[in-house]
Amino acid sequence: MLRVLGVEVRYNGSFALEGVEFDLREGEVVSIVGPNGAGKTTLLKVIDGLLKPKAGTVYIDGLKLQHLKEGDRAKLMGYVPQRLFGVSGLSVFEFVLAGRKPYVRGLPTRSDYRKVQAVLEELRIGYLANRSISSLSGGEFQRVMIAKALVTDPKILLMDEPTANLDPYFQREILKLSFSLAREKGILVLMVLHDLTQALRYSDKVIMLHKGRIHAFGEPSAVLTEDNIEEVYGIKVKVLKDVKAVVPLS
Amino acid sequence: MKPSWTVLLFVVLLLATVGLSLSLGSYEIRWGELLSFFSGRLQDLQVKKVLLDMRLKRVLTAVSVGALLGSAGAAMQSALRNPLASPFTLGVQHAAALGAAIALMVLYGGSIGRFSIEVRGPYMVASLAFLGAVLQIFLILVLAYRVGVSVYAVILIAIAMAFLTQALLSLLQYIFLNEIVVAAVVFWTFGDTSRASWGELLWICLAVGGLLVLLLFYSLDLDLLSVSDEVAESSGVKVRRARMAVLVSCALGTALTVSFVGIIGFVGLVAGQMARLIGGWSNRKVIPLSGLIGALTLSVADLLGRTLMSPTTIPVGIMTSLIGAPVLIYLLLGGSHAQGVRC
Numbered sequence: 001m002l003r004v005l006g007v008e009v010r011y012n013g014s015f016a017l018e019g020v021e022f023d024l025r026e027g028e029v030v031s032i033v034g035p036n037g038a039g040k041t042t043l044l045k046v047i048d049g050l051l052k053p054k055a056g057t058v059y060i061d062g063l064k065l066q067h068l069k070e071g072d073r074a075k076l077m078g079y080v081p082q083r084l085f086g087v088s089g090l091s092v093f094e095f096v097l098a099g100r101k102p103y104v105r106g107l108p109t110r111s112d113y114r115k116v117q118a119v120l121e122e123l124r125i126g127y128l129a130n131r132s133i134s135s136l137s138g139g140e141f142q143r144v145m146i147a148k149a150l151v152t153d154p155k156i157l158l159m160d161e162p163t164a165n166l167d168p169y170f171q172r173e174i175l176k177l178s179f180s181l182a183r184e185k186g187i188l189v190l191m192v193l194h195d196l197t198q199a200l201r202y203s204d205k206v207i208m209l210h211k212g213r214i215h216a217f218g219e220p221s222a223v224l225t226e227d228n229i230e231e232v233y234g235i236k237v238k239v240l241k242d243v244k245a246v247v248p249l250s
Numbered sequence: 251m252k253p254s255w256t257v258l259l260f261v262v263l264l265l266a267t268v269g270l271s272l273s274l275g276s277y278e279i280r281w282g283e284l285l286s287f288f289s290g291r292l293q294d295l296q297v298k299k300v301l302l303d304m305r306l307k308r309v310l311t312a313v314s315v316g317a318l319l320g321s322a323g324a325a326m327q328s329a330l331r332n333p334l335a336s337p338f339t340l341g342v343q344h345a346a347a348l349g350a351a352i353a354l355m356v357l358y359g360g361s362i363g364r365f366s367i368e369v370r371g372p373y374m375v376a377s378l379a380f381l382g383a384v385l386q387i388f389l390i391l392v393l394a395y396r397v398g399v400s401v402y403a404v405i406l407i408a409i410a411m412a413f414l415t416q417a418l419l420s421l422l423q424y425i426f427l428n429e430i431v432v433a434a435v436v437f438w439t440f441g442d443t444s445r446a447s448w449g450e451l452l453w454i455c456l457a458v459g460g461l462l463v464l465l466l467f468y469s470l471d472l473d474l475l476s477v478s479d480e481v482a483e484s485s486g487v488k489v490r491r492a493r494m495a496v497l498v499s500c501a502l503g504t505a506l507t508v509s510f511v512g513i514i515g516f517v518g519l520v521a522g523q524m525a526r527l528i529g530g531w532s533n534r535k536v537i538p539l540s541g542l543i544g545a546l547t548l549s550v551a552d553l554l555g556r557t558l559m560s561p562t563t564i565p566v567g568i569m570t571s572l573i574g575a576p577v578l579i580y581l582l583l584g585g586s587h588a589q590g591v592r593c
Contacts, residue, residue, distance in 0.1 A: 048484050074486030081480055088331075088476045094532040098473040102486040106467050107534060132531075133477075148485075 001026045001188055002047070002156060007056035009042055015212045016042045020056070022207060022217055026155060027186040029179055031199035031220075034209035035233055040192040041082070043209065044158045047190065048079045060156065071102040078149025080142070080159040084133075092136070092144050093129040096120065099148035119147045123177070139170030146177065157181060159191040163198060171195075175202040196246040200224050200239075208232060253529045253539075260542050264313070267549040271309045272301060274553065276561045279305075304444070311443040311451050312552040312566065313545045315507045316517055318458045320544020322500035323518025324525055324536045325465045328472040329496040330401050337504035337518035339405065340390055340497065341412035342383040343439075346508040348419045349382025350375050351435045355426045375438065376450070376509040383505030386411055391494060399490045400479070404497065441514035441567025443552050450510040457503045462541065464499050468492055469533040476531065514567045516574025517544045517551075523578075547573070 002024040009017040017039045024030055032040045045051040047058055049065055058065040060076055068076070078099075090098070093116060100112045120126045125143050128136065136144060142162055149157055159178070163171040178189045179202055193199045199206050199220060206223040208216040210232040216223040224246060229237045236249040273279050277300050286292040287301055322337040330339065353375040390407050397403040423432050446454065465472070471492040474482035483489050507514070525540035551569035558564065 050480060050483055070483070070488055071486040074484065077484075079481075079484035081478075081484075084478055084481065088531060089526065090473055090477065090531040094473060094530070095477070098470050098477075099485055101470050101474060104470055108470065 001061060002190075003059040004043075004047065005057045005059070007043070007046055007053045007058065009039070009046060009051060009053050009212075017046065017053070017212045020209075020212075020214055022214065024188055024190070024205070026188050027182050028204040029182045029189045029191075029202060030205045030207060031191055031193045031203040032207045032209060033193055033196060033199050033224075034215070038209040038232075039212040040209055041160050042212075043207075044079070044160055044190065044192060047156075048077055048158050049073050050079070074102040075152050076154055077156045077158060078146075078152060078154040080145040080149055080157070080162060082160045082164065089132045089134055091129065092125070092131050092133055092147075093120070095133045096144065096148045096151055099151040102152055115151055116147075119150050123147050123150075138165045139167070139173065142166065142170070142174050143177070146174075150181075154187065156188045156190065159189070161192050161194065163193065163195065171198065178202065196224055196229065196237075197244070200246060201244045253535075256528050257539060257542065260539075260546055264542065264546045264549060267546065267553055268309050268313065271312070271549060271553045271556070272305045274557050275300075275305065307446070307448055307451060308444045308552065309549065311446045311454065311511060312548045314451065314454045314458050315443065315511055315514060316521075316544040316546070316548030317541040318454065318461060318503050318507055318544070319514065319518040319548070320521035320525075321458075321462055321465060321537045321541035322503055323520075323544070324522035324540035325468075325472060325496050325533070326500050326518070327522045328476040328533055328536075329493050329500075330404060331476055331478075332401065332405065333523065334519065335405075336515075336522075337500055338513075338515065340387060340408045340501045340504075341415065342386055342501050342505045343508050343513045343515075344412050344415040344419065345382040345386030346379040346505060347382075347435065347439050347513070348415045348422070349378040349380070349509075350438045351419055351422050352382075353378040354434045354438065355422060355428070355431045379438075380505055380509035382415075383508060384502070386415060387498060387501045387505065391498065395490070395494070399493050404493075439513050439567075440565035441512040441570070442565045443511055443548075444563075445512065446510045454507060454510060457506050458541070461499055461503045462538065465496065465537045466534065468496055469537065472496065472533040472537075473531070476533075512565070512567055514548065514570055516570045516578065517547050520574045520577050521547060 005021050007017050007020040008015065020043060032043060034040055042051060046053050065073065096119065097108055097112060097116045100108060100115065104112060120129055123143050123146065125140065125147060128140055128144065133144060162174050166174065175198060178191060181187045182189045203220050205218060206220045207214060208223050208228060215232050216228050221241065224239060226237055226239055229246065238247045238249055240247060269284065272284055273281060279297055279300065283292060283294065283297050287298065292298055319337050326335040326337060326339055327333055357374060390404065390411055393407045394403045471482065471487045474485050474487050475493060479489050521540040521544040522536065524543050525536045529535040529539045548566065548570060551573055552566045555564040555566050555569040
């Protein structure tokens with residue numbers, strides 16, 4: 001469903017991504033892990049079409065990403081960024097409604113309003129509809145961003161550190177939600193995670209990036225090994241297989 | 251108060267202001283005569299002449315220019331993600347003033363009479379003012395396009411261009427050093443709704459209609475642009491194209507009004523802020539509401555400017571600044587939920 005072939009991105013001459021290749025199927029939850037500056041966010045942006053790679057290609061259902069129009073690309077993929085810096089006072093309902101943009105020419109119709117209402121109810125955030133997006137807590141904000149991404153019925157959901165700055169309860173809620181979206185709707189969920197225990201527990205596959213290259217790719221237990229983590233992060237850890245946890249040793 | 255009731259209140263206030271503007275003045279017209287005029291039964295030719303030649307054109311100009319500046323201001327604030335943006339952010343007023351100055355100074359389009367400064371070639375002045383503004387818009391957007399039409403690029407280039415056109419205007423005034431033509435230029439820059447002809451009013455009305463349709467078409471794009479370029483782009487918005495379309499259309503509309511009636515500040519800045527405080531941030535609602543508030547503000551300012559020191563008329567451009575500045579300071583100091591107003 002998603003094929004990334006030989007992707008290469010450079011910032012000021014140095015590689016941010018180099019020779020990145022993998023294949024992913026629908027209904028999978030895939031975590032991208034790696035230290036800061038490894039190229040995780042860059043990879044998500046390349047897949048979403050926000051960054052054009054210097055070389056390489058992204059295919060979605062056999063279609064070249066570069067050949068897709070902006071609207072068609074937005075119908076296929078929902079993107080949840082790390083954070084927003086703006087001060088927009090749009091209400092949650094209006095913000096999620098704006099996510100219907102790829103389907104709307106001119107003004108939104110009743111079916112767009114119904115869709116937004118249905119997604120807000122599905123994610124159990126209907127009560128937030130009239131709140132300003134700038135007044136939301138971290139957990140509420142993440143769910144609103146996911147709702148906005150889901151109103152286009154995407155096949156791929158890209159999330160950049162969706163659990164950052166959330167308390168453990170909301171971290172688990174967001175991860176469970178990602179898992180159920182993949183299993184029940186067949187959405188391919190691709191998310192950047194810093195917490196290796198979460199990646200071990202909630203992923204079908206893990207992509208481990210190091211200095212812009214894929215260091216390891218595959219089943220979580222095969223990728224998140226003590227050796228791989230030491231090579232990439234430079235720290236010693238103990239992987240507790242029985243409780244699926246990664247514990248730093250020093 | 252519910253937003254819908256507030257809108258209704260503004261519509262009623264606008265109609266009342268229009269009625270008062272038609273009625274009040276050095277030649278008072280009774281409401282009965284107004285009703286007769288609009289039903290086509292007015293016999294008094296003098297009243298008819300006052301209404302047709304002076305008041306109606308002036309009032310309709312105030313309403314349409316206010317609507318244009320109000321809706322353009324709200325759209326510019328969203329497109330540039332800047333609560334202090336206005337239809338004048340691209341500096342069209344300075345470029346228009348430069349164009350007008352060239353017409354008045356170099357091409358002798360104006361002169362000074364015994365009681366007033368006369369613009370002898372109004373079409374030449376308006377045309378050159380419009381041409382100056384269009385050139386400014388073109389230059390800003392060509393330069394901004396080279397660096398991705400980002401919010402900062404547009405604003406910084408506009409500031410640089412504004413300094414350049416103001417310097418050129420000062421240079422022109424310094425070279426000519428003729429107090430009469432310099433006064434003519436200063437006079438021209440004062441916004442004055444009585445200056446537009448019926449033909450020019452028609453152009454302004456067409457611009458208001460066209461601009462409203464275009465801005466409503468781009469309203470979802472503007473909602474997303476008001477959040478972030480990245481969010482907008484990932485939602486399928488062609489960021490450069492959408493921002494360019496909104497900026498160019500707002501700037502052209504503004505250039506048209508400046509060319510015909512001079513500089514009328516603050517309406518475009520304050521109307522957008524008030525519309526957001528009343529109707530939320532959705533551009534589908536904010537843009538028409540801001541247009542309505544702009545029309546009301548300018549009509550009230552025009553009425554006050556005409557009646558406060560009657561028979562002397564204070565140009566509406568001065569009145570809007572006198573009214574708008576305290577309102578803006580009130581908003582900035584957080585008179586209401588000012589998250590969108592504070593920088």
